[in-house]
Amino acid sequence: xxxxxxxxxxxxxxxxxxxxxxxxxxxxxxxxxxxxxxxxxxxxxxxxxxxxxxxxxxxxxxxxxxxxxxxxxxxxxxxxxxxxxxxxxxxxxxxxxxxxxxxxxxxxxxxxxxxxxxxxxxxxxxxxxxxxxxxxxxxxxxxxxxxxxxxxxxxxxxxxxxxxxxxxxxxxxxxxxxxxxxxxxxxxxxxxxxxxxxxxxxxxxxxxxxxxxxxxxxxxxxxxxxxxxxxxxxxxxxxxxxxxxxxxxxxxxxxxxx
Amino acid sequence: xxxxxxxxxxxxxxxxxxxxxxxxxxxxxxxxxxxxxxxxxxxxxxxxxxxxxxxxxxxxxxxxxxxxxxxxxxxxxxxxxxxxxxxxxxxxxxxxxxxxxxxxxxxxxxxxxxxxxxxxxxxxxxxxxxxxxxxxxxxxxxxxxxxxxxxxxxxxxxxxxxxxxxxxxxxxxxxxxxxxxxxxxxxxxxxxxxxxxxxxxxxxxxxxxxxxxxxxxxxxxxxxxxxxxxxxxxxxxxxxxxxxxxxxxxxxxxxxxxxxxxxxxxxxxxxxxxxxxxxxxxxxxxxxxxxxxxxxxxxxxxxxxxxxxxxxxxxxxxxxxxxxxxxxxxxxxxxxxxxxxxxxxxxxxxxxxxxxxxxxxx
Numbered sequence: 001x002x003x004x005x006x007x008x009x010x011x012x013x014x015x016x017x018x019x020x021x022x023x024x025x026x027x028x029x030x031x032x033x034x035x036x037x038x039x040x041x042x043x044x045x046x047x048x049x050x051x052x053x054x055x056x057x058x059x060x061x062x063x064x065x066x067x068x069x070x071x072x073x074x075x076x077x078x079x080x081x082x083x084x085x086x087x088x089x090x091x092x093x094x095x096x097x098x099x100x101x102x103x104x105x106x107x108x109x110x111x112x113x114x115x116x117x118x119x120x121x122x123x124x125x126x127x128x129x130x131x132x133x134x135x136x137x138x139x140x141x142x143x144x145x146x147x148x149x150x151x152x153x154x155x156x157x158x159x160x161x162x163x164x165x166x167x168x169x170x171x172x173x174x175x176x177x178x179x180x181x182x183x184x185x186x187x188x189x190x191x192x193x194x195x196x197x198x199x200x201x202x203x204x205x206x207x208x209x210x211x212x213x214x215x216x217x218x219x220x221x222x223x224x225x226x227x228x229x230x231x232x233x234x235x236x237x238x239x240x241x242x243x244x245x246x247x248x249x250x251x252x253x254x255x256x257x258x
Numbered sequence: 259x260x261x262x263x264x265x266x267x268x269x270x271x272x273x274x275x276x277x278x279x280x281x282x283x284x285x286x287x288x289x290x291x292x293x294x295x296x297x298x299x300x301x302x303x304x305x306x307x308x309x310x311x312x313x314x315x316x317x318x319x320x321x322x323x324x325x326x327x328x329x330x331x332x333x334x335x336x337x338x339x340x341x342x343x344x345x346x347x348x349x350x351x352x353x354x355x356x357x358x359x360x361x362x363x364x365x366x367x368x369x370x371x372x373x374x375x376x377x378x379x380x381x382x383x384x385x386x387x388x389x390x391x392x393x394x395x396x397x398x399x400x401x402x403x404x405x406x407x408x409x410x411x412x413x414x415x416x417x418x419x420x421x422x423x424x425x426x427x428x429x430x431x432x433x434x435x436x437x438x439x440x441x442x443x444x445x446x447x448x449x450x451x452x453x454x455x456x457x458x459x460x461x462x463x464x465x466x467x468x469x470x471x472x473x474x475x476x477x478x479x480x481x482x483x484x485x486x487x488x489x490x491x492x493x494x495x496x497x498x499x500x501x502x503x504x505x506x507x508x509x510x511x512x513x514x515x516x517x518x519x520x521x522x523x524x525x526x527x528x529x530x531x532x533x534x535x536x537x538x539x540x541x542x543x544x545x546x547x548x549x550x551x552x553x554x555x556x557x558x559x560x561x562x563x564x565x566x567x568x569x570x571x572x573x574x575x576x577x578x579x580x581x582x583x584x585x586x587x588x589x590x591x592x593x594x595x596x597x598x599x600x601x602x603x604x605x606x607x608x609x610x611x612x613x614x615x616x617x618x619x620x
Contacts, residue, residue, distance in 0.1 A: 079396075117392070125389075149395040151453035152446035155385045166456040170400050179458075 051194040051201075051254070054219055058190075058258055065184040068110035071095055073131075074147060075118040079169040080176060088177060097121060103131060107139055111184060115169075116148045116159055129159040136162050141253075143187045145179060147171075193254040200250065204241045213238040218247070222255050260329050262380070263373050267331075272369060276357045279305045279332040292319060292335035293351055304334040312359050314340045318348050322362045326370050327377070333362050388449060395446075398438045405435035433478055444505055447577045448556075454584035457501030459620055464534050465493040465527045471507040472525060475515060485515055491528040498618030502581045506589075509574040510610050514540040517566050518608075519600055533587075533615045542566070544606035545593035553591065554579045562603045585619055587612050 048054035066089040072080055077094040085092050098106065099121045106112055112135065120127020128148070135142055146163035150156050160166050164186070167179050185192045197218070201211055214235050221231045228248060235244040260281070266272050267285045274287040277295070282305045294317045304321040307313060308330055312322050320338030324331045336357035343349065406417075409432055414420035421432060447454050472487040480486065514523045518540035526537045543562035545553065552558045557572040575589075582589050593606040 149399065150388075150392060151456050152391060152395075152442075152449045153385050153388055154381045154450040154452065157450065157452045160453070160456050165458070168395075168399055170396065170403060172403050172406070 048215070048219065051197045051215065051218065052191060054215075054222075055190045055194040055254070055258065058222075065181065065188060066090060068184055068188065069093065069108070070111045070113065070180065071106055071109040072113045072147075073098060073106065073119055073128075074113070074115040074169070076115075076169070080113075080171065081173040084173045085177065085180070090177075090180065095119075098127075098131060100127070100130060100134070103134060104138070106131075106135060107142060110188070111143050111145070111180065113145045113147050113167075113180075114163070116146070116150060116156060126156060126159070129156060132159050132162050141187065143183050145183060188257055190254055190257040193250065193257055197247075197250050197254065200247070201242070204239075206239055206241060210239040210241075214242060214247070218251055221248070221251050222258070260327070262376050263327055263329055263369075266369060266372055266376070272372065274333065275365065276333045276355075276362070277335050279307075279330075279334060281329050282306055289355065292355060294319060294348075295335045304332050307332050312338050312340050314338075314342075318342050318345055319352070320357075320359075322359055322366075324366045324370075326366065327373055331366065331369075333357065384449065391445075395442050398435075398442050402435040402439045405432045408432075433474065436474070437478070440505065440508060443502065444509070444573065444577050447502060447505070447580055448573050451580040451584075454502040454581045455500055455619075459498050459500060459618075461496045461618075462499050462503065463494065463496050464536065464614060465489075465491070467504060468507045468511075468525055468527060468536070471504065472511055475508075475511050479512075479515060483515065485518065485521055485523060487511070488522055488524045490524055490526040493527040493529045493534055495529045495534050495616065497534060497614055497616060498620040499614075500581075500584060500619055503585065506578045506581055506612075509578040510538050510589075513574060514538050514542075514608075514610075516570070517560070517563065518542045519566075519603075519605065530613070533613050535611070535613045537609055537611045539607060539609045541596065541605055542608050543603040544595055545591060545608060550591045550593060554589070582612060586615055 048057065069091050070085075071093050072082070073095045074080070075096050077096065080094075082092050082094060093109070095106075096119070098119060101122075114128055114132060114135075116126055116128030116132075118124050120131055123130060128146075132144060132146070135144055143164045144162070145165045145167055146160050147167050147169050148156070148159070149168045151160065151166070151168070165179055165183050167176065171179075201214060206214065217226065217231055217234045217238070220226045226234070231248055231251070232244040235242060235247055264280060264285070267274060267278070267280060274285065276289050277287050277291050278285045298317055299315070301316070304313070304315055304323075307321060307323040308325075310323055310325060312320055314320055315334070318341060319335050320341045321332050321334035321336070322338070336355050337343070337349075337352050338357065338359055341348070405428075408428055409417065409421050409424055412420040412428070413423045421429065424432070469489055472489065476485075476487055511523070511525070520541040522540075524537075524539040526535075526539070528535045543560065543566070545560055549560050553560055553572075554575050555572075556576045558576075559570055559572045563570055579589055589610060589612045592609045592611070594609075596605045596607060598605055
């Protein structure tokens with residue numbers, strides 16, 4: 001111990017400098033650690049009030065919906081205001097015919113607007129129904145808008161039910177723009193997904209503390225701080241009014257879009 | 259379709275072994291009724307059973323209920339697993355009436371499958387015929403879009419103002435285009451009730467919707483018949499509805515216009531804790547108790563309907579009820595005698611009521 005003291009005493013100004021520098025670094029380090037700890041604690045105690053505010057804080061660059069690729073699969077593309085849609089910034093491709101043997105390229109599009117008659121080579125009458133089934137089978141989350149006036153036909157009920165939205169053609173400019181924007185927002189916009197989650201939680205009639213707990217677990221799950229099982233277990237313990245599996249599924253969809 | 263199922267059960271190829279009820283009505287079977295059923299049973303509880311599986315009646319006999327399509331089928335008066343087999347007098351009177359649930363299940367599966375196949379074939383045939391509907395529907399949509407564009411070119415800030423400032427020909431064209439599109443929608447739902455759930459879900463202020471519809475009908479037809487509509491009640495609630503919903507006020511208000519004999523038709527809309535109550539009241543020919551239920555069936559018109567209005571296929575109320583069911587409520591009718599006659603028809607206060615749940619369809 002005396003040797004060490006003598007060693008430092010011999011160094012003089014250098015030892016003072018080293019001591020002071022180390023001391024400053026230590027204080028800065030402690031300050032930062034305390035600050036981070038306090039911030040985390042603050043988030044735990046007063047988390048975001050709802051999923052939408054949480055998503056807003058995460059998502060500095062909202063999804064650019066106009067960059068999404070849209071396919072209009074209809075033998076009569078003149079029924080759509082494609083020039084208007086393209087001027088509005090949408091990325092539209094018109095396809096007048098598809099073969100069931102070669103349809104997978106449609107899955108590359110972010111949104112498909114699909115007619116039912118005269119578009120599938122193998123079945124001109126209701127080929128759109130079979131195509132709808134195959135697309136949804138390959139990718140259930142691929143958004144498809146059913147574009148047909150044949151709502152009166154009971155044999156096409158499945159075609160309409162599998163779709164994410166139904167429109168009739170011919171269709172007005174603003175109406176199709178709304179249909180496209182709403183569908184893209186619903187699937188690709190994190191804010192829209194977050195709003196759905198908030199509506200789900202509000203509709204369950206949870207107490208304030210239950211809702212806060214469920215949201216807290218949701219935030220942790222999205223931040224990958226807890227896994228599937230922990231989320232489901234914690235939510236089920238907090239309240240039985242909420243379907244924890246459905247909540248997890250919605251959180252997964254939200255995570256994908258953030 | 260109940261008619262198809264009834265035909266299958268009454269045909270010789272699928273005649274049931276054991277006695278059977280179809281929606282409370284007896285269907286001819288190879289086995290006659292159990293003597294207990296015909297002599298001792300007063301309640302006939304099995305005829306209205308809607309509990310799937312095997313049950314035992316108060317006389318100790320088994321019955322099996324099944325839901326096939328929209329109908330309830332109940333095989334009754336048989337000895338099954340749950341019957342009290344230690345009851346000697348029951349056993350003695352039930353010779354040859356042992357009919358296990360297993361056999362009943364097999365037979366019912368066969369009936370159900372046959373019913374489904376015939377239904378599919380009927381739908382395919384209907385689809386072939388309805389194919390010719392396709393172009394007129396598209397043309398109607400095109401006419402409607404073009405009519406809207408003509409109005410939009412007019413003077414005014416909002417669409418409503420522009421319509422108000424339009425020429426009478428433009429107004430007529432727009433209203434006719436609206437009615438044409440609505441008629442096709444109505445017919446579409448008639449052929450395919452599932453389509454009542456298609457399209458956008460919108461939040462709608464019910465009072466405003468009814469007010470708008472009565473105004474359109476008043477200007478289109480009401481003035482001509484010297485009828486007026488009186489809006490009553492307080493409602494500000496917005497409820498989520500399907501695109502098909504406006505057909506309900508259209509049908510009910512048009513019906514009241516067609517079949518009422520007095521000048522005033524009252525439309526009352528009131529918010530409650532669970533939803534919004536709507537009631538359309540008018541004075542017209544009395545509707546008998548059976549008519550109050552039958553008028554919501556396909557092709558059925560009231561007894562005096564023809565005298566007041568020759569056109570009419572009994573579609574409107576059927577479609578309105580299908581749309582109501584898609585929105586999780588039912589329309590009911592009531593008819594209270596007024597104690598006098600007009601043109602040989604007993605007059606009554608007729609009410610068409612329903613309550614839209616606040617939760618909506620979202």
